[in-house]
Amino acid sequence: MSISYPAPAKLNLMLRVVGQRPDGYHELQTVFQFIDFADQLQFSSRPAGQFSRSGGAATVAEADDLSIRAARLLMENAGIQEGVHIHIDKVLPLGGGIGGGSSDAASTLIVLNRLWRTGFTRQELMALGTQLGADVPVFIFGQSAWAEGIGEQLSALAEVPESHYVLVHPGIAVSTREIFTAPELTRQHPPSTIGAFLGGVMENTLQSTVCARYPEVESATQWLKSHGLRNVRLTGSGACVFGVAEDASSARIIAGQVPLPWRSWAVKGCNRHPLFDPAEQ
Ligand SMILES: C[C@@](CO)(OP(=O)(O)O)[C@H](O)COP(=O)(O)OP(=O)(O)OC[C@H]1O[C@@H](n2ccc(N)nc2=O)[C@H](O)[C@@H]1O
Numbered sequence: 001m002s003i004s005y006p007a008p009a010k011l012n013l014m015l016r017v018v019g020q021r022p023d024g025y026h027e028l029q030t031v032f033q034f035i036d037f038a039d040q041l042q043f044s045s046r047p048a049g050q051f052s053r054s055g056g057a058a059t060v061a062e063a064d065d066l067s068i069r070a071a072r073l074l075m076e077n078a079g080i081q082e083g084v085h086i087h088i089d090k091v092l093p094l095g096g097g098i099g100g101g102s103s104d105a106a107s108t109l110i111v112l113n114r115l116w117r118t119g120f121t122r123q124e125l126m127a128l129g130t131q132l133g134a135d136v137p138v139f140i141f142g143q144s145a146w147a148e149g150i151g152e153q154l155s156a157l158a159e160v161p162e163s164h165y166v167l168v169h170p171g172i173a174v175s176t177r178e179i180f181t182a183p184e185l186t187r188q189h190p191p192s193t194i195g196a197f198l199g200g201v202m203e204n205t206l207q208s209t210v211c212a213r214y215p216e217v218e219s220a221t222q223w224l225k226s227h228g229l230r231n232v233r234l235t236g237s238g239a240c241v242f243g244v245a246e247d248a249s250s251a252r253i254i255a256g257q258v259p260l261p262w263r264s265w266a267v268k269g270c271n272r273h274p275l276f277d278p279a280e281q
């Protein structure tokens with residue numbers, strides 16, 4: 001029986017668009033925190049050059065799966081000949097702003113770097129992860145983080161409360177590209193600070209644009225507020241929204257009341273990634 005390795009989701013506890021680069025990408029300030037809601041990955045050795053997947057997202061072709069792309073990228077950069085079969089127990093919704101695909105890629109890089117003894121440092125693995133997506137490096141970084149740039153400049157934030165949250169997926173997918181290219185999006189918010197975030201400034205400046213274009217996201221936001229949750233906000237570019245509950249049991253009760261076709265989960269913030277090993281450089 002193979003070992004299962006977790007690939008947890010993330011929340012953006014705040015997100016602020018502070019500029020736009022010449023290549024069109026937006027410069028952000030954001031705070032990432034992991035949650036105890038995770039895909040599970042299993043790895044089995046295969047002959048050199050053979051890469052396959054079972055489970056996973058039905059709408060994502062095997063060769064396009066970020067975990068398979070991560071495995072190939074690691075092998076090519078290490079200059080070795082390996083093969084692997086990856087089984088993914090997929091529970092994280094796609095395109096919800098909770099980073100499930102990015103996390104699958106990051107856990108694959110972390111675990112195969114150990115199993116294949118490829119010896120990349122954490123920084124080197126993060127640089128490889130950047131080639132797969134802007135959200136991949138933070139999962140390898142492994143700690144709650146204040147992020148700048150397009151999310152790749154990371155500083156650890158140990159003092160973030162590990163709150164109980166209710167997370168709602170309002171049954172629709174938001175296009176990240178559509179939101180970042182929306183003419184009405186404000187692109188030049190004055191920069192914020194870690195101190196302001198820790199003092200309670202937690203808004204996501206994508207939220208008004210997402211809610212105006214996707215009324216279900218606005219409805220889910222209002223539903224969470226009407227159930228007494230605090231600091232209700234969007235994660236990433238959505239479609240998931242979340243709010244802070246008093247404790248685990250009230251989070252579970254409220255999550256259990258969500259109207260169909262929405263889905264909801266009671267989750268807890270975690271300032272350490274479950275695969276983070278402080279002894280690894
Ligand atoms: C906004 C964030 C915050 O965590 O959240 P998610 O909703 O994806 O989790 C991420 O930075 C999302 O980064 P990433 O996952 O790489 O975005 P993609 O889906 O590749 O981006 C799709 C498109 O959005 C635009 N885009 C994306 C990120 C960014 N910093 N500036 C942009 O302008 C680009 O037009 C890009 O082609």
Ligand SMILES: Nc1ncnc2c1ncn2[C@@H]1O[C@H](COP(=O)(O)OP(=O)(O)O)[C@@H](O)[C@H]1O
Pocket residue numbers: 056057060064065066067093094095096097098099100101102103104105236238
């Ligand atoms: N293993 C994977 N799990 C989820 N999505 C994947 C995976 N591999 C590739 N993808 C693609 O990446 C996209 C973004 O996925 P995900 O990281 O879950 O969402 P988000 O960026 O909104 O947080 C998906 O819509 C899908 O097309």
